[in-house]
Amino acid sequence: MLANTISGRRWRKQLLTLVATALILIYILAPICWAIVSSFQKESALEDRPPHFFPTAEIFTLSHYKFIFTGQIDKEATTMIQAQYTMSGTYILPGIVNSIVIALAVTAINLLFGLPAGHAFARYQFWGSSQVFMGFLVTRLLPAISIVIPMYILLQQFDLLDTKRALVGIYSAITLPFTIWILKAYFQNIPVEYEEAARMDGCGYLRTMWRVVIPLARPGIIAAAIFAFMAAYDEFVFATVLTSSLNSKTQTVIIAGLAQGLSASRGLIAAAAVVCFLPPVLLAILFRKQVVQGLTTRFA
Numbered sequence: 001m002l003a004n005t006i007s008g009r010r011w012r013k014q015l016l017t018l019v020a021t022a023l024i025l026i027y028i029l030a031p032i033c034w035a036i037v038s039s040f041q042k043e044s045a046l047e048d049r050p051p052h053f054f055p056t057a058e059i060f061t062l063s064h065y066k067f068i069f070t071g072q073i074d075k076e077a078t079t080m081i082q083a084q085y086t087m088s089g090t091y092i093l094p095g096i097v098n099s100i101v102i103a104l105a106v107t108a109i110n111l112l113f114g115l116p117a118g119h120a121f122a123r124y125q126f127w128g129s130s131q132v133f134m135g136f137l138v139t140r141l142l143p144a145i146s147i148v149i150p151m152y153i154l155l156q157q158f159d160l161l162d163t164k165r166a167l168v169g170i171y172s173a174i175t176l177p178f179t180i181w182i183l184k185a186y187f188q189n190i191p192v193e194y195e196e197a198a199r200m201d202g203c204g205y206l207r208t209m210w211r212v213v214i215p216l217a218r219p220g221i222i223a224a225a226i227f228a229f230m231a232a233y234d235e236f237v238f239a240t241v242l243t244s245s246l247n248s249k250t251q252t253v254i255i256a257g258l259a260q261g262l263s264a265s266r267g268l269i270a271a272a273a274v275v276c277f278l279p280p281v282l283l284a285i286l287f288r289k290q291v292v293q294g295l296t297t298r299f300a
Contacts, residue, residue, distance in 0.1 A: 032277070038270035039064055046266045064271035068092050092272045094246055095254035099233050100279060102167050102250065106232040107225050109172040110179040114224060117176075118183025119213060123192065133184070140177040144237040152241055162244045170242075171232040178231075179224045186220030187213070222290040230280050251276045 037055060038046060045052055045059035052059055066072055071090055121133050151170060152161070160166040194216065198208040214221065236252040243249045255276065258269050284291065 035270045035273045038267060039274050041267060043265060043267050061267075064265070064267045065275070067268065068271060068275060091246055091249065091254045091257070092251070092275065095249050095251040096276055096279075098164065098248060099250040099252070099276075102164055102171065103229045103233040105164075105168045106171045106175060107229045109168070110176055110228040111221065111225055114176055114179035114183055115209070115214070115221070118180045119187050119209065121180065121184045122187035123195075133180075136177040136180055140174070144174075144235075148237055148241050151238065155242060161242060162248050164248050166242055167232075167235075167239060167248065167250070170238050171235060174235075175228040175231045179228055182224040182227070183217070183220055186217050190216050219290040222287050226280075226283055226287060226291055229283065233280060 037053060040055045040061065041052060041059050042061045042063075045055075055061075121129060155161050155166050190213065194212050195208050198212045203211065233250075234252060235250070236256070239250040239253050240256070243253060251272075255269065255272050258265070258272060
């Protein structure tokens with residue numbers, strides 16, 4: 001009887017877990033799937049009720065993607081949609097390029113400074129090290145809206161408004177504390193004996209880092225790099241306030257601009273969203289094992 005009771009409880013627990021997991025997946029994936037489906041439908045079909053959950057041959061089109069990559073507008077588009085395409089649609093691809101360039105620069109800066117900082121906090125104890133480390137983390141807790149105006153004034157004084165350099169600097173300052181935290185936790189899980197053995201063999205600090213520490217900490221480094229990339233790639237508040245021209249506008253600002261006005265093309269917005277989330281999705285797929293291993297390490 002006791003065994004049957006325990007078995008029944010386990011079955012109910014597993015069932016609840018599966019149901020909860022399914023609901024979470026639906027909540028996360030449903031908007032993404034709808035964006036993909038909408039991006040392949042004609043604009044007129046997106047106004048139908050009930051909506052088309054699968055693009056049939058009559059409503060299927062590649063015109064939205066065609067415009068994003070070539071700038072050509074189909075003849076079937078209405079005058080209002082043509083105006084929306086002409087005014088904002090041509091900015092989508094440059095905005096994605098700007099986002100990728102900025103995110104890659106932020107990732108490089110995070111690794112350049114985060115690796116030695118995370119290693120130092122993990123291996124060396126000095127007076128005030130805990131307070132300094134907590135100071136780094138506290139800066140990460142500041143809401144963006146609370147510092148965007150001071151940042152605007154500061155960048156205006158240095159004539160850096162509407163530049164990629166300004167966004168790279170701000171995003172690096174925002175993401176670096178979390179990068180240091182991830183790397184510190186991962187370095188602490190690497191036995192210090194490996195580094196001591198390398199130093200006994202005559203390796204200096206840099207050579208030990210390159211030959212021993214970095215290969216062993218690769219999953220944590222990849223996880224931190226992808227986090228920095230995605231945080232910079234998806235940022236919206238600073239990009240909206242600090243940029244005004246196509247030279248530095250990012251994809252988040254461009255897509256937000258597409259959704260404004262009566263002439264907004266829902267199909268174009270959906271296609272732009274699909275194109276924009278492809279880079280982080282591809283990164284997550286390519287490095288999924290390293291990301292999971294890096295983010296599930298024991299944080300001390």
